[in-house]
Amino acid sequence: MLRIFERVGAGALRGINLLGDTGLFLIESVAYCFVPPYRPRKIVEQIHFIGFKSLFVIVLTAAFTGMVLSIQGIHTLRKFGSEGLIGTVVALSLIRELGPVLSALMVIGRAGSAMTAEIGILRISGVIMALDAMAIEPKKFLVSPRLVGSVVAVPLLTAIFVVVGIVGGGVVAVGLLGVNAAEYTGRMVQSVVFADIAGGFFKSFAFAILIGWVCTWKGYNTQRGAKGVGNATTSAVVAASVIVLVSDYILTSVLL
Amino acid sequence: MSEILPGSAPIGLQSIPVPDAPPIIRLVGVETALLGRQILDGVNLDIPPRQITVIIGLSGAGKSVILRHMIGLTRPDRGQVLVDGVDINLLSRKGLYAIRDRFGVMFQTGALFESMTVFDNVAFPLREKTKMGEGEIREKVDRVLALVGLPDNGGKYPDELSGGMVRRIALARAIVTDPEIIFFDEPTTGLDPIIRNSILKLLCDTWREFSFTMVMVSHDIPEIFNWCHNLVVVRAGKIAAAGPTASILALEDPFVQQLVTGDFAGPVSLL
Secondary structure, three states: OHHHHHHHHHHHHHHHHHHHHHHHHHHHHHHHOOOOOOOHHHHHHHHHHHOHHHHHHHHHHHHHHHHHHHHHHHHHHHOOOOHHHHHHHHHHHHHHHHHHHHHHHHHHHHHHHHHHHHHHHHHHOOHHHHHHHOOOOHHHHHHHHHHHHHHHHHHHHHHHHHHHHHHHHHHHHHHHOOOOHHHHHHHHHHHOOHHHHHHHHHHHHHHHHHHHHHHHHHHHOOOOHHHHHHHHHHHHHHHHHHHHHHHHHHHHHHHO | OOOOOOOOOOOOOOOOOOOOOOOOEEEEEEEEEEOOEEEEEEEEEEEOOOOEEEEEEOOOOOHHHHHHHHHOOOOOOEEEEEEOOEEHHHOOHHHHHHHHOOEEEEOOOOOOOOOOOHHHHHHHHHHHHOOOOHHHHHHHHHHHHHHOOOOOOOOOOHHHOOHHHHHHHHHHHHHOOOOOEEEEEOOOOOOOHHHHHHHHHHHHHHHHHHOOEEEEEOOOOOHHHHOOOEEEEEEOOEEEEEEEHHHHHOOOOHHHHHHHHOOOOOOOOOO
């Protein structure tokens, strides 16, 4: 019986330690964003890597998500004679939920995994220790630019996702399923309010921080060689994806 | 306290007079445990300035840990690490980094950025730590690359170079900022004897040119005895002996004799 309590206690302590470590890691990394030297070149490199290089996958995913939403939406709405609302359904689904969440998941898979692997390799090859020995703060050099890059790129990618998704949905609804184009856009404009857009933007901003945080933390704490890098990368993708989905539920509950 | 006594002439460096000055780095009663194992157990050590000091010992004896304490990468559980009389473990991050600005460090594997060219790797500390212009940086990096014998390799990437070349690039990066103290953690491990001796000669030549304080962890026995002023012998987290190379080699201590001769018979028996 005592052993059970011991194990539970040890687990709880580990959890509290982890929370403290990860929390301090984020606070330090964010604080270093405001301490010179600012290294704008590195930030631009990260925006390019996380943002521009994810464009193709984001556009592709967004187009097909919008198209599927249209087909599914019309199929359901027809049962109630409300096909005209398809523009509203597609737009609100994308702006409030699918845009921020799917963009975040795509960024985790493409850029977040690379962030973890890159920092992990620097850790196991001794470069992080060498940076520290050279009096270059590793978190400032490696983590802060990636956090800023993520915070700039992810909301922009989400905006692109939403626009492409709405266009994709429109192409299917208007071009293939016979919905009136004016009705598709008109209803959408009527029903989408600023709060929807602000909520979606807020979510994507929060997801951006979470992605940067989890993926850099996992890379920064990589151990045990090449296998460790593989494990860290897998665990970063899984943890970041789960955290994004859980936090999406929490944010949706708060925002609605 | 085991002390290195400056002043005597080491083998191979007889022509170079060594200054008689107070220690630049001093470890006082340093104790460190890791995962329940005592790694360093009351280490007292003085490192004299502008000399080459080499730390030797069996694998796992705590040599690299001593080096990491001197750089401030590891904090002791007890004791002090003094650099010019300042306990670096009491300093803030900023204060510690100010001390480290005086250091150059060359790690066992080189620890180079694989995604950067040789030139960018060597230029890295200058770009990050100084306000030098690109022209000035180019001039300095070219000069240092020539010094380490790799003048035409600036455009290559580390994975295009041999192990010996990578170490020389790491040396170039360590000295490019003109540091006062340079630490080397097994700079020649895994290299063939000719390259190993070339690197050791290069380190010595570099020292002759810049006269910095050099602290090196090495397994290159007996070659290393030709290239250092002082020897520190570490055994199971303690300093077994420390002093001018010639006097350490002359010690009759069985462990020291076994280590410097590499004899399998002696107080340390692995068979």
